[in-house]
Amino acid sequence: MNHLQTPQATSPLSMWLDYLTNIHSSAIDLDLERVLAVAELANLTKPAPTIITVAGTNGKGSTCALMEAILLDAGYSVGVYSSPHLIRYNERVRINGLEMADEKHTQAFDYIETVRGDTSLSFFEFGTLAALRMFQKERVDVVLLEVGLGGRLDATNVVEHDVSVITSLAIDHVDWLGDDIEVIGFEKAGIYRSGKPAVCGQPKAPSTVAAHADDIGAELYQVGIQYNYQVIDEHNWCWSHGSYRLEQLPIPSLPLPNAATALMALATANLDISDINIVKGLKAAQLPGRMQVLQHKPCIILDVAHNPHSAAYLVEQIQLKYSNRRVRTVVAMLHDKDIQATLDTLSSVADEWYPASLNGPRAANADELCQFLPDNVKTFSTPTHAFTTALEDAEANDVILVVGSFLTVGEVLEYWKSRGE
Structure with a gap:
């Protein structure tokens, strides 16, 4: 060295x-x-x-x-x-x-x-x-x-x-x-x-x-x-x-x-x-990436929940504040997390899935996530690509939830800020 x-x-x-x-x-x-x-x-x-x-x-x-x-x-x-x-x-x-x-x-x-x-x-x-x-x-x-x-x-x-x-x-x-x-x-x-x-x-x-x-x-x-x-x-x-x-x-x-x-x-x-x-x-008190709302129509929420425990709290909050709204879930995770239990927990609010791959030695790719998601879900190479697609698909009353890792939220947040919004 x-x-x-x-x-x-x-x-x-x-x-x-x-x-x-x-x-x-x-x-x-x-x-x-x-x-x-x-x-x-x-x-x-x-x-x-x-x-x-x-x-x-x-x-x-x-x-x-x-x-x-x-x-x-x-x-x-x-x-x-x-x-x-x-x-x-x-x-x-x-x-x-x-x-x-x-x-x-x-x-x-x-x-x-x-x-x-x-x-x-x-x-x-x-x-x-x-x-x-x-x-x-x-x-x-x-x-x-x-x-x-x-x-x-x-x-x-x-x-x-x-x-x-x-x-x-x-x-x-x-x-x-x-x-x-x-x-x-x-x-x-x-x-x-x-x-x-x-x-x-x-x-x-x-x-x-x-x-x-x-x-x-x-x-x-x-x-x-x-x-x-x-x-x-x-x-x-x-x-x-x-x-x-x-x-x-x-x-x-x-x-x-x-x-x-x-x-x-x-x-x-x-x-x-x-x-x-x-x-x-x-x-x-506030903290970026914790139930962070970027805009309201459609509603964009960022949350770094990356395990079943934090996902359960997030689901509770979504059900409390955004019931009867279509939730489009952008998710990317690290492979050393309990991916199956986390996605199972999120599935109670997720209407549409946008799984993405992360980069790095601990990253899970989108195909790994798809093992635990409904059939025929489209995969994305990056969280930003998944997010922009969800944004195009969303109607004004929808919720876009970005979740799964600090890396996922960080990438989307950086992209959002670069748009000058």
Whole structure:
């Protein structure tokens, strides 16, 4: 690998990203030793006074976005690290709601490159350390860290965080985490810390979560036990923890279970947040690619749902908000996902299918999807081609749903923006 030319702090971001893709032997390497060694050398294990780490099968990005909006309203300086991105790498690091400029990334990459010496880092590990460096340099008050994969061995777990959150638990990433929900629960609970708040937003979570929290002496806050929430009507909900209740909260545009989890995490974080901050934050929070509506006639909805758990929530929302409308479903997926169960779940709302192929080593092609779709469905070489065809076919009252992967939604979103609409 020595033939790779090392970029400089002033090199273009694209050159750095190409370099990071090629310097490590594997794209995913679940092992904390190397990344922890570099984090300690760079003094990055505690980059801000308050750090909340968020793991889970689905809902990590939404939970972070909800906490971010509430914290910003409360006057805190907030750094968010999330992945993957939809269109641009810069989306992965936000400070006070804004993406960081290219040069902030390249300066942070250059710093990590200098500190790491001969230690090999994967793309995700390098990016995680660079994000921590940016938060440290910008002196943010609170960092919200979204776990990449699993929890226990994810690069984000080198940080000394104050609150640990599991949003949801389902089977996903089978190649890496297996298909045993108890094992997945243990892997996610690996972010929990002794004597620190540990939130779990998955109802009736696998027993390994509570067992691990108990083993290490973490303070577990489990939905349905230590905290609860309830929908009052289509506009309002309430949240409770012990004798403390918040009534008449506005229903956010992001999933309600994640909002309830976000409130529990913030309640345990020893931060100064008022009920008004919560109300305003819930109203303001949004995230691209989560029930994102691009236009209304025909209605175009983008959602990154890519497993049965997230697809079931999406179907529920479509049935609630768009009943009796013809749904044209543009779908492309990665082959390590549970394609059959995801498509089966979506089939309860899909009237017409537009399956497309993705590119890359983990991509499924459209023919793989067609094994689980009705006969004679036409296939497409790209999500954009599938989407433009659905758009041509659609009538004003139809819904075009773009779903299946961050890659699928990202490609269609980029195409839509390029049209200048």
